[in-house]
């Protein structure tokens with residue numbers, strides 16, 4: 242029997258990865274990464290001297306097409322397979338990453354007249370400049386007792402669709418009016434490949450306040466937010482919402498020729514990257530929590546119960562695996578937090594030593610930090626360098642490091658930041674469990690488990706739980722390929738369901754991280770202190786972080802020409 246393959250396309254923060262997978266057993270045949278030529282645009286608009294304000298993060302959508310054009314032919318070429326054997330394509334994307342497009346689906350930033358308009362570009366998931374709008378959405382929803390609010394733990398985020406779209410309307414009404422619709426980037430790539438203008442239930446459910454039976458928030462709600470938003474859903478969010486795990490459409494002849502694939506190849510409904518990572522880690526049963534550990538950390542938890550509680554930042558029925566409730570929580574800076582320290586906080590002598598040993602600064606600091614015992618650094622941090630996504634849902638919070646002395650060394654700070662990330666995760670797990678949603682099993686995936694063993698051990702020690710690691714190092718792209726294989730369906734040689742496909746195409750490693758009880762005792766004590774800081778700075782009315790941000794913004798405005 243001829244082998245059948247699926248392609249998973251994983252759009253991350255900095256690059257896109259294409260993975261060719263044997264659908265029989267999940268064997269990863271070939272992979273190729275294309276870095277986005279424009280990367281994350283957070284300082285200056287491309288080819289212009291327009292400076293962006295703090296908290297902005299944009300992208301150029303042509304970079305997404307560059308991934309398709311380069312990486313798909315590259316995997317076909319390096320694998321040497323017959324393209325006819327590729328039966329399905331799945332696409333996952335960071336979210337909420339959104340762009341305004343015209344009637345034909347062309348991004349407004351491609352149009353000459355809008356090239357110098359920041360609001361015409363893609364707003365990346367970590368664009369946090371719509372906090373003002375998010376605050377007003379939350380106040381209005383609370384005042385009107387909007388039923389959707391409890392599904393998101395009582396607060397919506399500045400990262401999500403409505404806040405971002407409203408920011409466009411407030412700051413660039415011309416762009417808002419010109420936009421035929423505002424799309425998730427996942428749906429936009431699906432549109433390019435298939436010409437089907439559909440929306441993913443996963444993106445709509447987690448990021449656009451949509452519910453399977455209730456739909457979007459009411460017209461009255463949008464009218465109360467801002468009369469100009471009254472028809473927001475019918476206009477800017479138009480498009481049929483298709484269920485995760487279904488086929489969005491088929492590859493057009495034009496794209497088939499560009500990619501070297503067969504026209505008519507099944508393309509799956511788009512999925513959020515972290516959620517694809519859950520399927521790619523084999524998590525398809527209630528009680529399993531997947532931690533997608535990379536630039537950020539997303540926690541995906543499956544349950545047969547729907548519980549609404551403060552601090553749980555999103556529950557969507559069928560949101561990760563059809564038939565179960567999918568919960569999402571997260572920390573918006575984890576790898577990025579360690580990366581920030583390595584780039585901005587490390588003295589030259591560390592870089593020289595790391596280079597002398599022929600290892601990265603991360604690996605060098607990990608080696609030194611491993612020699613330290615829990616609590617030995619005398620330091621404690623709040624991991625909010627990119628705001629807090631769970632359980633406080635507030636992008637205006639910022640990082641904190643306590644306990645420094647003249648003896649503090651770079652490895653102390655590095656270890657303290659790894660611990661802070663782990664404390665943040667413990668807080669999330671405890672919030673779920675206190676609300677009555679069980680966490681029975683932790684499975685880690687993403688780039689970090691591969692790169693930093695100390696981090697993983699600290700996560701096990703701090704949470705007091707065993708941490709399994711998904712076998713694939715590319716679980717997100719593998720997850721996307723699984724959705725591609727299901728979109729193709731059994732009749733084309735794919736699968737009927739995500740559960741069946743994931744059980745055939747994924748596995749976890751033999752080796753896991755088990756908590757060291759001596760370390761866990763110390764971490765219990767440190768966690769109590771973490772919690773005190775968390776409550777004080779997060780919801781104790783001690784709003785120094787917000788005051789600093791206000792002053793900073795004012796000064797930035799005065800300084801800008």
Ligand SMILES: Nc1ncnc2c1ncn2[C@@H]1O[C@H](COP(=O)(O)OP(=O)(O)O)[C@@H](O)[C@H]1O
Pocket residue numbers: 253254255534535536537575576577578579580581603604687688689692693
């Ligand atoms: N050895 C390391 N230890 C900890 N963090 C690391 C290490 N090497 C790289 N990082 C961080 O990992 C992040 C990239 O993670 P990765 O999983 O590749 O990306 P993404 O989340 O975009 O898919 C960066 O933020 C980088 O700072």
Ligand SMILES: O=C(CO)[C@@H](O)[C@@H](O)COP(=O)(O)O
Pocket residue numbers: 253254334335336337366447513514515516534535536537538539569571573
């Ligand atoms: O917000 C989500 C998922 O909800 C992610 O897309 C976002 O955190 C980006 O994740 P990574 O860049 O892949 O770490």
